[in-house]
Amino acid sequence: MNNNKGLTILWDFDGTLFDTYPVYTKLFKKVLADRNIDEKDVYQNIKISFRHANNYYNLSEEQLKEFASLEEEIPPQEMMPFSGVEKVLQYANNNVIMTHKLGKDVRKILRYYGWEKYFSEIVAGDDGFPRKPNKESYEYLHEKYNIDLVIGDRELDIIPAKELNIKSCLFQNNKSNLADFYLNDYGEFWTKVVEEFN
Template sequence: MLNNIKGLTVLWDFDGTLFDTYPVYTTIFKKVLNAEHVDKNEIFRHLKVSFRHASGYYNFTEEQLKDFFLLEERIPPKEFKPFDSVETVLKYADNNVIMTHKLKKDVHKILEYYGWDKHFSEIVAGDDGFPRKPNKKSYEYLHRKHMIDLVIGDREIDIIPAKELGISTCLYQNNGSKIADFYLNNYKEFWNKVAL
């Protein structure tokens, strides 16, 4: 548990944690599926497990995967909205790092658009050569370098590596899981739930 939030080093997931990207991804996913009968809420639920899970569930072909990533690349950064009050938490922490499966250039594009690149000392992205979450190797690397105090993510795969390393965890907008130390529905709750 965290006893003092001051000077905190936080490892953040990107999609669904810092930025509300899933609505955009859901729309692209449905377009690539080209299936009117598939419910957007169902797609959203599968994407929240992981993109790999969702694309496997809907049996995406190689061509559909290419189409998805091509369409994603065309989305302007302004379409990816940051969650309300998350920047306040970023400013409060002493050090912020990101671990994401997203490509580094895409992360930088969005952070730079919002002027948020100044909030992060390091980004480990999907093209940096680490195994995908929930493998803990990227977290081990960041923890050795930065001494992580808290990991915040929106999916279990974001916090499983932290649990294995004995780091405090917070799940954002995901109360269905029972493995995190803290749960937040919005970042305004951060001070009551995490800042002990």
């Protein structure tokens, strides 16, 4: 961990640290090959949440299993980090992750990019906490690390931050008015976020 005066940041994973939605959009299209569904439509539904997309497309138990099996086969190099995000990770004094993704999948991707060193803790979907927007996992991480900022790409990522009076930032999502900061890319972090904290 860096010993600078950076922030302690709680990160979401999919759509925030890594640009995974295009890959998941292709998987949904593959699983739902018998339906003529629009890729843009799939992307927008995944962006709300995976649970929402599953319900929206009414995936059967068999389709959910097929999706999980296809997901297992995705090579980590297809899960690309967003440009500029590593500089923010390096700047931060401390980073933690809260994601619905399985811990082994998160660690596999972080290991591939050599990014495990940036994170003090990962709370994943199989760690027993209720799903976001329940604040329990955030409360646990906040008590342990004193979080300064939560960064996510969906409202459900920042609702718990609001409940705990932690500053929040939405990435590539300016449709909500809940966040304190909005970033279209991580190059804006230095002027839009850092300057406000200093």
